[in-house]
Amino acid sequence: MKPVIMLTMQSCPYCKKAFQWMDELCEENDKYSAVEVKVIDENLQPEIARQYNYYYVPTYFVEGKKVHEGVPTKEIVRGVFDTALGE
Template identity: 45%
Template sequence: MKEIKMFVTSWCPYCQKARLFMEELYEENPNYRNLKIQIIDEELETEVANQYDYYYVPTFYLEGTKFNEGAIGKEKIKELFEAAK
């Protein structure tokens, strides 16, 4: 199983939407709950966030490679989850 890192901020509406899509996908496929996902709030974990090259949130990395930066749809998150299995 591959590791996913998700960079967010608490005030970002796109981050909140991405989390809702993730919850919907968990309901549709409970196996997705087994994925290793590290959610990093860039304002609380600046040292970690500064180690990665991105500008917009949410940003997803899969095994250290940027998968998506900025607004993301449910289908793209499903693609990420499938790639991480």
């Protein structure tokens, strides 16, 4: 399994929705519960967030490669999880 980094902002409504979809996907399919997501809030951890090349949140990196940036859908989040699982 590949590591996932998720860059967020606490005030971002799209990030909140992405978290809801992540929870839903884990409830729907146990395999997604195995995906480890390290969440970095750019306001709380700016020194870490600056190490990544992105503009919009939420942004997902899998194994250091950006796989999504900006407004997500449930299918996009599923794709991030599938990429992390190597599917």
